[in-house]
Amino acid sequence: MKSDLTETQMVNLRLPDGSVKKFPKPVTGMEVAKEIGPGLAKAALAIRVNGKVADLKSQINADSEFSVVTASDGDALELIRHDAAHVLAQSVQELFPDTQVTIGPAIENGFYYDFAREVPFSSDDFSDIEKRMEEIVDRDLPIEREIWDRNKAIEYFKSKGESYKAELIQDLPQNEEIIIYKQGDWIDLCRGPHLPSTGKLPLAFKLTKIAGAYWRGDSTKEMLQRMYGTAWANKKQLANYLTMLEEAEKRDHRRLGREMDLFHFQEHAVGSVFWHPKGWTLYRIIMDYIRVKLELAGYQEVNTPQLVDSSLWKDSGHWDKFREQMFISQAEDKVLAIKPMNCPCHVQIFRQGIKSYKELPIRMAEFGSCHRNEPSGALHGLMRVRAFTQDDAHIFCTEDQIVSETEKFCSLLMEIYKAFGFENIQIKFSDRPENRAGENKVWDQAEKALIEAVEVAGYSYELNPGEGAFYGPKLEFVLRDAIGRDWQCGTLQVDFVLPERLDANYVGADGVKHRPVMLHRAILGSFERFIGILIENYAGRLPIWLSPVQVAVVSITDANINYGEKVLEEFNSRGIRTISDFRNEKINYKIREHSTQKIPVIVVVGDKEEKDSSVSIRRLGDSRQETVALTDAIDKLVKQARVPVAC
Numbered sequence: 001m002k003s004d005l006t007e008t009q010m011v012n013l014r015l016p017d018g019s020v021k022k023f024p025k026p027v028t029g030m031e032v033a034k035e036i037g038p039g040l041a042k043a044a045l046a047i048r049v050n051g052k053v054a055d056l057k058s059q060i061n062a063d064s065e066f067s068v069v070t071a072s073d074g075d076a077l078e079l080i081r082h083d084a085a086h087v088l089a090q091s092v093q094e095l096f097p098d099t100q101v102t103i104g105p106a107i108e109n110g111f112y113y114d115f116a117r118e119v120p121f122s123s124d125d126f127s128d129i130e131k132r133m134e135e136i137v138d139r140d141l142p143i144e145r146e147i148w149d150r151n152k153a154i155e156y157f158k159s160k161g162e163s164y165k166a167e168l169i170q171d172l173p174q175n176e177e178i179i180i181y182k183q184g185d186w187i188d189l190c191r192g193p194h195l196p197s198t199g200k201l202p203l204a205f206k207l208t209k210i211a212g213a214y215w216r217g218d219s220t221k222e223m224l225q226r227m228y229g230t231a232w233a234n235k236k237q238l239a240n241y242l243t244m245l246e247e248a249e250k251r252d253h254r255r256l257g258r259e260m261d262l263f264h265f266q267e268h269a270v271g272s273v274f275w276h277p278k279g280w281t282l283y284r285i286i287m288d289y290i291r292v293k294l295e296l297a298g299y300q301e302v303n304t305p306q307l308v309d310s311s312l313w314k315d316s317g318h319w320d321k322f323r324e325q326m327f328i329s330q331a332e333d334k335v336l337a338i339k340p341m342n343c344p345c346h347v348q349i350f351r352q353g354i355k356s357y358k359e360l361p362i363r364m365a366e367f368g369s370c371h372r373n374e375p376s377g378a379l380h381g382l383m384r385v386r387a388f389t390q391d392d393a394h395i396f397c398t399e400d401q402i403v404s405e406t407e408k409f410c411s412l413l414m415e416i417y418k419a420f421g422f423e424n425i426q427i428k429f430s431d432r433p434e435n436r437a438g439e440n441k442v443w444d445q446a447e448k449a450l451i452e453a454v455e456v457a458g459y460s461y462e463l464n465p466g467e468g469a470f471y472g473p474k475l476e477f478v479l480r481d482a483i484g485r486d487w488q489c490g491t492l493q494v495d496f497v498l499p500e501r502l503d504a505n506y507v508g509a510d511g512v513k514h515r516p517v518m519l520h521r522a523i524l525g526s527f528e529r530f531i532g533i534l535i536e537n538y539a540g541r542l543p544i545w546l547s548p549v550q551v552a553v554v555s556i557t558d559a560n561i562n563y564g565e566k567v568l569e570e571f572n573s574r575g576i577r578t579i580s581d582f583r584n585e586k587i588n589y590k591i592r593e594h595s596t597q598k599i600p601v602i603v604v605v606g607d608k609e610e611k612d613s614s615v616s617i618r619r620l621g622d623s624r625q626e627t628v629a630l631t632d633a634i635d636k637l638v639k640q641a642r643v644p645v646a647c
Contacts, residue, residue: 009024009025010022010023010024010025011023011024011025011026011027011060011061011062011063011064012063012064013027013032013060013063013064013065013066014063014064014065014066015036015066015067016067021035021036023035023060025060025061025062026059026060026061027059027060028056028057028058028059028060029044029046029047029049029054029055029056029057029058029060029068030044030056030057030196032047032060032066032068033047033056033068036068040068040070043068043070043071044056044068044069044070044196045069045070045071045073045076045079045080045195045196045200046068046069046075046076046079046193046194046195046196047066047067047068047069048065048066048067048068048069048075049064049065049066050064050065051065053069053075053078053079053193054192054193055145055192055193055194055196056195056196057145057196058193071202071233071234072233076233077106077231077232077233078106079106079193079194079195080195080201080202080231080232080233081106081107081110081111081231082105082106082111082194083143083194083195083198083200083201084106084110084111084133084201084205084229084231085104085105085106085111085112085113085229086104086181086183086186086188086190086194087133087136087137087183087198087201088104088111088113088129088133088207088227088229089101089104089113089115089186089188090136090183090184090186091129091132091133091136092113092115092129092227093186094132094136095125095128095129095132096117096119098117098118098119099115099116099117100115100116100117100161100162100163100164100165101113101114101115101116101162101164101165101188102114102115102116102164102165102168102215102224103168109230109241110208110228110229110230110231111228111229111230111231112226112227112228112229113226113227114213114215114224114225114226114227115224115225115226115227116164116215116222116224116225117225120225121210121225121227122210123207123209123210126207129207129227130205130206130207133205134203136183136184136198137198137199137201137203138199139184139198139199140197140198140199141183141184141186141197141198141199142182142184142196142197143181143182143183143194143195143196143197143198144181144182145179145180145181145192145194146179146180146181146182147177147178147179147180148178148179148180149178150169150172150174150178153169153178153180153189154166154169154170156187157169157189164215165188165189168189169189179191179192181194183198184198201231202231202232202233202234202235203235204231204232204233204234204235204237204238205229205230205231205232205238206229206230206238206242207227207228207229208228208229208230208245209227209228210225210226210227210228211225211226211228211377212224212225212226212377213225213226213377214377219375230242244483244484244485247483248483248485248536250539251483251535251536251537251539251540252381252536253381253382253383253531253532253535253536254381254382256535256536256539256540256598257279257381257382257535259540259596259597259598260278260279260535260540260548260597260598261276261278261279261597262275262276262278262279262282262535262548263275263276263279263382264276265381269387270376270379270386271374271376271379271384271385271386271387272385272386272387273382273385273387273528277548278548278549279531279548281548281549281577282531282542282546282547282548283527283531285545285546285548285643286524286527286530286531286546287367287527288643289419289643289644290367290391290416290523290524291367292643293412293415293416294363294365294393297363297408297412298363299363299364299365299393300362300363300364300365301365301366301367302346302349302364302365302366303366304339304342304345304346304348304349304366304368305339305345306338306339306369307329307331307336307337307338307339308336308337308339308344308345309334309335309336309337310328310334310335310336310337312344312345312348313326313337313344315344315501315502316343316344316347316498316501316502317437317470317471317497317498317501318340318341318344319337321435321437321470322340322341322372324373325340325372325373325374326338326340326371326372326373327371327373338370338371339368339370339371340370340371340372341368341370341390341392342366342368342370342390342392342394343392343394343498343518343520344498344502346364346366346394347394347498347499347502347504347518348502349364350362350364350396350504350516351502351503351504354506354507355396355505355506355507355516356506356507357398357506357507357508357509357514359506360396360397360398360401360506360516361395361396361397361398361401361405362395362396362397363393363394363395364393364394364395364396365391365392365393366390366392366393367389367390367391367392367527368389368390368392369387369388369389370387370388370389370390371386371387371388372386372388373386374386381532382528382529382531382532382535383529383532383533384529385526385528385529388526388527388528388529389526389527389528390522390524390525390526390527391522391523391524391525391526391527392520392522393521393522394518394519394520394521395409395518395519395521396499396504396506396516396517396518396519397516397517397519398514398516398517399449399517401517402449402450402452402453402494402517402519403449403452403453403456403457405453405519406450406453406454406456406457406492406519407453407456407457409492409519409521410454410457410459410492412523413477413490413523416523417477417479417490417523419644420534420546421537421538421543422479422480422481422537424479424480425477425478425479425480426462426477426478426480426486427454427459427460427461427462427475427476427477427478428461428462428463428464428467428475428476428478428488429450429451429454429461429462429463429464429473429474429475430464430465430466430467430468430469430473430474430475430476431443431447431463431464431465431466431467431468431473432447432466432468432473433466433467433468433469433470434466435470436468436470436471437470437471437497437501438471438472438496438497438500442496442497443472443473445496446472446473446494446495446496447473447494449494449517450473450474450475450492450494453494454475461475464476468493469493469495469520471493471495471497471498472493472494472495472496472497472520473493473494474491474492474493474494474520475490475491475492475493476488476490476491477489477490477491477492477523479533481533481536481537482537482538482539487533488525489522489523489524489525489529489530489533490521490522490523490524490525491520491521491522491525492519492520492521493519493520493521494517494519495517495518495519495520496515496517496518498518499515499516499517499518500515504516504518534546540598541598541600541620541621542598542600543600544600544601544637544640544641545640545641545642545643545644547577547598547599547600548577549577549578549579549597549599550576550577550578550599550600550601550637550641551571551576551577551578551579551599551600551601551602551603551637552578552579552580552581552594552599552601552602552603553567553568553571553578553579553580553581553603553605553615554580554581554582554587554590554591554594554602554603554604554605555580555581555582555605555606556587556604556605556606556607557606557607558582558584559607560605560606560607560609560610561582563605563609563610564580564582564605565580565582567603567605567615567630568580570630570634571603571634571637574634574638575638575641576634576637576638576641579599581593581594587604590602591604591618595620595621598620599620600619600620601617601618601619601620601637602617602618602619602620603615603616603617603618603633604616604617604618604625608627609627612627612629613629613630614627614628614629614630614633615627615628615630615633617633
């Protein structure tokens with residue numbers, strides 16, 4: 001560095017260790033990395049300037065917080081996956097020149113790219129495509145960022161037959177830069193950032209599936225072919241993920257639902273569940289448990305209409321936001337919507353009569369049956385449906401009560417999750433989205449109140465920028481299951497907007513009307529999805545208190561049926577959900593069948609058991625058999641099957 005440069009000609013970069021280094025400006029990220037050390041420069045994938053990830057070759061012209069992104073960095077995976085998408089697209093176009101590329105982002109655990117091609121791809125193409133991707137990595141092509149003239153870019157892509165890319169550029173705001181990335185001779189429209197070269201992409205990727213996807217998500221537009229893949233920082237991570245996928249497939253709730261005879265789906269009611277007796281028993285067990293917990297926590301259960309006049313949804317702001325997801329009906333001269341959520345209806349109950357500050361907080365709960373017109377392509381068993389029931393509740397309170405109500409809710413939520421076997425819970429704070437209701441000052445107030453509440457409650461959280469509800473910021477509660485997958489279930493949202501829009505108020509200690517704060521909260525999210533999560537978490541082997549059938553009594557021979565019926569009656573009389581199997585079949589066949597249905601306890605009765613007034617107990621997944629007195633077996637199982645209700 002030149003020592004005679006003035007301060008105005010220098011840039012000060014604060015490094016992660018707190019030290020500050022001076023460089024002549026402009027300076028690139030790579031130059032800084034080399035100055036810090038050759039090892040760091042070799043490992044560098046990108047840079048982080050004032051918290052924002054940028055290309056390694058990006059120039060820095062102002063004093064900044066600076067760090068280098070390497071493969072071990074938390075931001076590296078998104079870079080790797082974004083580059084994997086580009087390498088995939090280049091590979092496809094080299095192998096299938098008649099293919100148009102459209103968009104290809106990084107997503108959770110991987111990436112995808114949408115292609116337009118008359119001939120459909122198949123998984124049989126994966127091997128050739130992956131091989132070509134590895135070749136492109138081996139070429140170590142430099143990845144260059146360029147700014148193009150808008151018209152030049154449009155004409156270039158049109159000349160290449162890339163009409164989709166040309167359309168994307170045409171639709172960009174006029175003041176937006178047209179950023180082009182070159183990967184050797186291959187060119188794509190992209191905001192970046194990217195790795196410095198294809199050689200920096202780890203050979204730890206794999207293509208996973210092909211699906212259909214409408215251009216720009218619009219069902220009126222062309223159907224494209226979406227190719228999914230996964231990418232990781234190293235082969236060990238990839239192998240672990242693929243193992244997890246294999247395990248997830250074994251745990252697929254749709255297959256287990258059939259085997260356990262819980263539910264089914266059919267075309268006559270797309271996105272809606274046909275619950276079988278065992279499945280509905282499971283549903284009711286969970287609902288009854290939640291109902292008791294809510295009553296103990298001071299909630300009042302309500303029920304609101306399914307069909308609600310569109311005027312209420314317009315007043316609440318949901319019509320503009322959710323109209324496309326609503327199922328609409330018409331009666332006489334009125335336009336009605338099947339409710340997609342419960343919040344505006346709960347405000348209507350609150351508005352009946354005069355409310356005093358002395359009555360607050362009012363905790364209003366509903367097992368609300370809701371419908372949303374989800375695209376058919378997005379439906380996925382119980383995890384994504386059109387008809388669902390929310391364990392929904394709204395707390396109407398004063399601003400001073402937000403903290404205490406948040407504490408109480410978090411405590412209740414954690415207790416319930418623990419009862420279901422989930423103890424690894426992550427909390428995310430989601431602030432204002434781009435499309436929202438209410439003024440910024442109201443959002444400032446709501447965000448400040450929610451952050452203070454969760455901090456006072458003693459919970460750590462991570463930021464999830466821009467993912468709040470359209471009427472308020474929210475906490476999202478994410479469960480980690482038995483094979484390491486994360487599921488967002490519970491939410492707590494602070495809302496100053498809806499009470500204002502729907503004219504909800506209470507009389508304060510000063511005798512004047514005030515707006516209540518509305519806390520929107522759910523623990524399970526929806527019963528359907530939560531049941532799907534439970535089934536997959538336990539691989540169908542539900543805890544005995546949740547099992548639709550807790551005990552199966554099976555006879556060894558016809559001579560033992562009378563004793564078997566006595567055993568059945570004894571178990572049922574003590575509240576244990578018990579079935580019998582007295583068919584003239586071999587005992588091993590019966591045990592195997594009930595094990596497939598994931599019944600946790602099989603009670604075997606034969607001549608010896610009948611003589612001794614005992615039973616032989618076999619647990620699911622255990623080949624061992626324990627013979628105990630009938631009364632002792634019942635007492636033991638009653639304790640094990642007890643619902644964890646007490647607060």
